Amino acid sequence: MKRDRNRSGQTATTPDSAGIGQASPGLITAHHGIEVEVLFATGKRRMVRVKRSSGHVVGDEVEVTGEVLLRLPRRTELRRRDGRGGIHLVAANLDVLGIVVAPHSPTGFIDRAIVAARVALLQPFVVVNKCDLEDSATLLADLQRIYAGSVPVFALSARNRTGLATLQAFLHEGHRAVFVGASGVGKSSLLNALCPAIDLKVGKVSDHSGQGRHTTTVSTLHALDGGGELVDTPGFRDFGLVDITAEELSSHFPGFEEHGEVRCRFRNCRHRTEPGCTVISLVELGQIPADRYNVYLELLAEVEAAP
Numbered sequence: 001m002k003r004d005r006n007r008s009g010q011t012a013t014t015p016d017s018a019g020i021g022q023a024s025p026g027l028i029t030a031h032h033g034i035e036v037e038v039l040f041a042t043g044k045r046r047m048v049r050v051k052r053s054s055g056h057v058v059g060d061e062v063e064v065t066g067e068v069l070l071r072l073p074r075r076t077e078l079r080r081r082d083g084r085g086g087i088h089l090v091a092a093n094l095d096v097l098g099i100v101v102a103p104h105s106p107t108g109f110i111d112r113a114i115v116a117a118r119v120a121l122l123q124p125f126v127v128v129n130k131c132d133l134e135d136s137a138t139l140l141a142d143l144q145r146i147y148a149g150s151v152p153v154f155a156l157s158a159r160n161r162t163g164l165a166t167l168q169a170f171l172h173e174g175h176r177a178v179f180v181g182a183s184g185v186g187k188s189s190l191l192n193a194l195c196p197a198i199d200l201k202v203g204k205v206s207d208h209s210g211q212g213r214h215t216t217t218v219s220t221l222h223a224l225d226g227g228g229e230l231v232d233t234p235g236f237r238d239f240g241l242v243d244i245t246a247e248e249l250s251s252h253f254p255g256f257e258e259h260g261e262v263r264c265r266f267r268n269c270r271h272r273t274e275p276g277c278t279v280i281s282l283v284e285l286g287q288i289p290a291d292r293y294n295v296y297l298e299l300l301a302e303v304e305a306a307p
């Protein structure tokens with residue numbers, strides 16, 4: 001049997017019985033624009049041609065007959081809006097969302113990503129990478145103060161391989177995870193640290209900007225030793241919300257979850273001016289920081305103005 005290296009760096013086998021004559025179930029593990037890599041139940045992989053607009057994404061379960069892909073219904077879908085308003089499906093059938101940040105990387109999208117994940121029925125978590133760098137302590141302290149009461153926060157260094165064990169244990173329980181975050185925060189490096197056999201390409205950070213250079217260009221799905229799967233994605237700047245209602249935002253905004261819906265006078269309280277709003281009184285008492293409440297109000301205005 002012929003073996004070759006495909007673009008996601010994994011060993012592929014030529015077709016044999018992989019969906020050639022009869023419909024065979026498989027999983028999309030990489031998307032290269034005009035073709036996708038499918039992993040079949042038999043363990044074989046092959047590339048199948050698709051139209052650019054076919055809408056398939058990594059994590060899709062499919063039935064393949066020749067070059068025909070039948071997509072099976074999705075369990076979950078995670079979508080984001082880019083800076084120009086375009087909507088992107090991050091991946092399908094995910095269980096957990098890893099939001100990766102590092103010193104000097106953007107952090108403004110964390111709240112949006114947490115809300116989007118919760119609405120899509122994914123469990124979100126935050127990964128602070130590059131904790132070997134001196135200036136990581138302030139970032140970590142800030143993020144722990146804001147998020148540790150709401151979601152797991154992992155502090156680690158892919159380079160020094162510190163802090164990996166707790167994340168590994170979490171991922172082994174988590175079925176299928178995806179890492180998202182700006183270019184250069186170390187998503188691919190983390191995957192390599194968690195599972196060295198994967199050997200993904202990692203980039204150089206420019207000394208000038210401290211930002212990455214979009215080293216990863218396609219999303220790829222990998223099985224982790226010890227259980228669970230992880231999707232590596234290309235870096236992006238924006239995680240705009242897609243089709244989120246004001247009520248969903250008010251129940252899922254990180255930091256409000258224990259106080260919101262249950263105790264406000266109105267079940268669909270938007271925590272802005274409603275009488276009997278628990279969130280407003282906690283802000284007045286200083287138990288919810290004013291800066292967090294202001295971020296919430298900004299997102300609320302964004303959600304209310306969305307088409």
Ligand SMILES: Nc1nc2c(ncn2[C@@H]2O[C@H](COP(=O)(O)OP(=O)(O)OP(=O)(O)O)[C@@H](O)[C@H]2O)c(=O)[nH]1
Nearest residue numbers: 158159184185186187188189202203214215216235
């Ligand atoms: N100091 C330090 N550098 C790291 C660490 N992890 C990754 N890096 C470096 O950060 C740079 C970018 O790493 P990548 O893994 O390519 O980042 P990425 O998030 O996958 O970037 P894109 O694929 O462009 O989205 C590389 O030079 C890595 O060596 C870390 O824990 N500490």
Ligand SMILES: [Mg+2]
Nearest residue numbers: 187188215216
């Ligand atoms: Mg990468």
